[in-house]
Amino acid sequence: MAIKVYGSMISTATLRVLLCLAEKDLDYELIFIDLATGEHKSPHMLSNNPFGQIPAFEDGDIKLIESRAIMQYIVRKYADKGTELMSSDPKKMAEQSVWMEVESQKFEPATTKLIWELCMKRFLFGKKGDDAVVAELLPALGRLLDVYEARLSESKYLGGDGFSLADLYHVPVIKFLTEAETKMKKLFHARPHVSAWVTDVLSRPACLKVFCKHAYCKGG
Amino acid sequence: MATPVTVYGPPLSTAVSRVLVCLLEKDVPFQLVPISMAKGEHKKPDYLKIQPFGQVPAFQDDEITLFESRAICRYIAEKNPSKGTMGLFGTNPLVKASIDQWLEAESQSFNPPSSILAFQLVFAPRMKLKQDEALIKQNEAKLVKVLDVYENRLGESRYLAGDEFTLADLSHLPNTQYLVEKANRAELFTSRKNVGRWWDEISSRPSWKKVVEMQNAPPQ
Numbered sequence A: 001m002a003i004k005v006y007g008s009m010i011s012t013a014t015l016r017v018l019l020c021l022a023e024k025d026l027d028y029e030l031i032f033i034d035l036a037t038g039e040h041k042s043p044h045m046l047s048n049n050p051f052g053q054i055p056a057f058e059d060g061d062i063k064l065i066e067s068r069a070i071m072q073y074i075v076r077k078y079a080d081k082g083t084e085l086m087s088s089d090p091k092k093m094a095e096q097s098v099w100m101e102v103e104s105q106k107f108e109p110a111t112t113k114l115i116w117e118l119c120m121k122r123f124l125f126g127k128k129g130d131d132a133v134v135a136e137l138l139p140a141l142g143r144l145l146d147v148y149e150a151r152l153s154e155s156k157y158l159g160g161d162g163f164s165l166a167d168l169y170h171v172p173v174i175k176f177l178t179e180a181e182t183k184m185k186k187l188f189h190a191r192p193h194v195s196a197w198v199t200d201v202l203s204r205p206a207c208l209k210v211f212c213k214h215a216y217c218k219g220g
Numbered sequence B: 001m002a003t004p005v006t007v008y009g010p011p012l013s014t015a016v017s018r019v020l021v022c023l024l025e026k027d028v029p030f031q032l033v034p035i036s037m038a039k040g041e042h043k044k045p046d047y048l049k050i051q052p053f054g055q056v057p058a059f060q061d062d063e064i065t066l067f068e069s070r071a072i073c074r075y076i077a078e079k080n081p082s083k084g085t086m087g088l089f090g091t092n093p094l095v096k097a098s099i100d101q102w103l104e105a106e107s108q109s110f111n112p113p114s115s116i117l118a119f120q121l122v123f124a125p126r127m128k129l130k131q132d133e134a135l136i137k138q139n140e141a142k143l144v145k146v147l148d149v150y151e152n153r154l155g156e157s158r159y160l161a162g163d164e165f166t167l168a169d170l171s172h173l174p175n176t177q178y179l180v181e182k183a184n185r186a187e188l189f190t191s192r193k194n195v196g197r198w199w200d201e202i203s204s205r206p207s208w209k210k211v212v213e214m215q216n217a218p219p220q
């Protein structure tokens, strides 16, 4: 029974799933879908993901889309493997769930355009992002990171004392942004608790393994 | 007797109404603390302690304080498995995965365009703000694509996640209500056979009718 992920190493949503599989010590096959040629909109991929996006996921008979839903499935199904990632204590789980939602409702919208300008344009077309657009987006991300700073001064990780999906959801975007530009790196590292958290989550073995296995921005 | 749960925020807020309909589906008694947004009560220091982003809703029970409507709904459903609508968050891992997948589709694909449209078409005129025609057009086009995916899905199954009404359907009620009833956009939904059938079914649940009644009640 093999786990298959249809996706690409330049897709933050794909990477989110791969990081989760690595934290869980699970083997998988990555089937490369080329965003540059629009393969994600081909009839064959639309049957895997009707929204025409990557990733799509298969585990035996189970087919799923939506990176965050896929991760929750992996964590529940393989509860006894690797890192726990979701607490079995309802109260702790609820705290984690709040910060999983903060990522999805606040962090993702605040960073989507930045990822496009600073990373995807380069990965897909070898082009540089638009500085003016980036400059306009930075203040809002800064204000969001201020709330993170306050949270992380109270608890080591977003969801509480332990590393969880709430942290993991953020990792691909943080990795891409902090490596894209010094300005971005400074934005995160200017806040001491956010800075320590970023360093911590990016140096987890699962993270190192996923990002070094596929040198995602080689030649970029 | 345990103290009832408290929800902070006005029922007119889409995120607050998402939590209220979940509590009603689960037969969990609650008290509502209205929080006047006009008076800026959501930005006061005391409130920011329970909701660091200064938004509604916030939620409290005898054990925990939470924010983010979808996280609150998950918590309520997990905490009360045998009350009210039993299958709201699934009773086995496979169903849960399907619920999570469609909950994510709501949060990632349906919510962004539908909340912009609800704001532009319903709230902006009430607040005497100028509407942004280009933004409306752009988001209508996005929503149409999402609803086309839903139309297919709802041709295969009665509800989004399967045969039962779940959190995945529930989460769509607040924005859709505004678009159908107050924004003159009913046709987006009713012109699609399966989506129209689904909307009739989920919007006529007693729980949602009760929330709409609360929304339409004159402010005290």
Ligand SMILES: N[C@@H](CCC(=O)N[C@@H](CS)C(=O)NCC(=O)O)C(=O)O
Pocket: A010, A011, A012, A013, A014, A035, A040, A052, A053, A054, A055, A065, A066, A067, A068, B108
């Ligand atoms: N909410 C989805 C988002 C997936 C997503 O945005 N995928 C991007 C790549 S990171 C994609 O396929 N973009 C192409 C497109 O949307 O046309 C998830 O988390 O799986």
